Amino acid sequence: MRKPLRRQMLLVLMKDNRPASKDRCQNIVLIGFMGTGKTTIGKIASERLGLAFVDTDDLIVEREGQPIPQIFERVGEAGFRKIETDVLRGLAGEGGKIIATGGGIITQPENIRLLQELGFVVWLAATVETIFERVSMNRDRPLLYTEDPLQTITDLLAEREAQYEAASDLRVETDNFHADEITHGIAASAGVASGLTKVVLTLSKASAICIAS
Numbered sequence: 749m750r751k752p753l754r755r756q757m758l759l760v761l762m763k764d765n766r767p768a769s770k771d772r773c774q775n776i777v778l779i780g781f782m783g784t785g786k787t788t789i790g791k792i793a794s795e796r797l798g799l800a801f802v803d804t805d806d807l808i809v810e811r812e813g814q815p816i817p818q819i820f821e822r823v824g825e826a827g828f829r830k831i832e833t834d835v836l837r838g839l840a841g842e843g844g845k846i847i848a849t850g851g852g853i854i855t856q857p858e859n860i861r862l863l864q865e866l867g868f869v870v871w872l873a874a875t876v877e878t879i880f881e882r883v884s885m886n887r888d889r890p891l892l893y894t895e896d897p898l899q900t901i902t903d904l905l906a907e908r909e910a911q912y913e914a915a916s917d918l919r920v921e922t923d924n925f926h927a928d929e930i931t932h933g934i935a936a937s938a939g940v941a942s943g944l945t946k947v948v949l950t951l952s953k954a955s956a957i958c959i960a961s
């Protein structure tokens with residue numbers, strides 16, 4: 749039986765000693781486990797908000813001239829993480845982008861600081877079941893080449909949860925929402941957090957979004 753749709757989107761703004769928005773570049777950075785929709789939502793958000801879209805996985809593939817499974821084969825996960833950190837460093841100092849990241853980017857402590865310096869960090873969260881459903885169609889994630897991918901997802905998610913939390917300004921539960929709705933929530937929250945005094949979201953028939961201050 750289908751679960752009833754939960755129509756209240758959970759957006760949790762994290763508060764503690766994260767760097768003030770004036771000390772950060774003006775990007776929206778998407779983090780979260782594989783299959784939580786970083787690329788899909790990032791592309792929609794970039795169109796709606798008129799910001800450029802970059803994906804750290806794409807930058808890695810471009811730089812190495814190889815797909816991710818082959819990079820893992822050649823240099824292992826540790827080698828992949830070094831390249832990933834390097835690519836992240838390369839994005840420093842520039843704003844105006846939606847930046848989607850690989851699911852394991854938060855496993856390197858240095859990356860947490862780099863992510864926060866890049867802008868407003870949004871953690872796209874989902875349950876193990878949703879993630880499994882979303883990733884099982886696709887064979888390009890070497891960490892899931894295991895006997896029991898569902899268990900691997902459960903274990904990795906448990907290991908990483910605190911790191912996603914440490915890195916993020918906002919957590920969005922994505923299970924029951926359409927990418928458009930999530931994009932609206934993220935844009936509004938980023939506007940509030942970056943100090944716009946008033947945020948106006950205008951939803952047209954085409955779901956265009958407009959943020960005014």
Ligand code: S3P
Nearest residue numbers: 781782783805850851852889890
């Ligand atoms: C990884 C996630 C992948 C990719 C690589 C490792 C991870 O990105 O960076 O396979 O460690 O979770 P997506 O989250 O875009 O699938």
